[in-house]
Amino acid sequence: MNLLENLGIHQDLVTKDRVELSMPVQAKHLQPYGIVHGGINTVLAETAASLGANANVAPGRIAVGVNVTTQHLQAIREGVIFVVATPDHVGRTLQTWQARLLVNDRLTATATITLMNVPAPTNNHKH
Structure with missing residues (x-):
């Protein structure tokens, strides 16, 4: 079982210009205080960006994450987390993507x- 399957992350849309993922919050995603662990936000953001970035690379190449900066804006206790990632820059060597995480249309994190x-x-x- 890979990480996406283990966490219950669904690939809803994967293109060169936009990636959408969703993940229903489960008990295994929560830290001891009953809110979603911040690392989950980062996993979702980097996963979305990586899927999109890899749709942009030439054959024989892959895109690998080298930096992620995540801002946790709202605590999440339940619901479905939706992630939308779009590229700011797609170059020959580097790509930069922005991810927005939402629950019930409320922005909960950015990366x-x-x-x-x-x-x-x-x-x-x-x-």
Whole structure:
């Protein structure tokens, strides 16, 4: 099971110009005070940006996150978190994306994600 499956993150839209994800809040997402752990906001933002960034890279290359800055604006206790990510810059080497996280149309967090376009790893591991 990968991280997206484990957390219950759904890919609603993935294009070069926009990514939309959703995640119903579950008990496993909460920290001890009953609110969604801030790391969940960052995972959602970086995941959305990474999916979009990888839709923009040339064959044989991948986009990997190199920096994420997340602003937690409103505590989340329940509901469905929606994420919308759009690119500010898509270059040959770097991409910068903005993510907005909402619950019931209320902005709960924002994030800026920088990704680097690098050669895809070769899978020559022996098992």
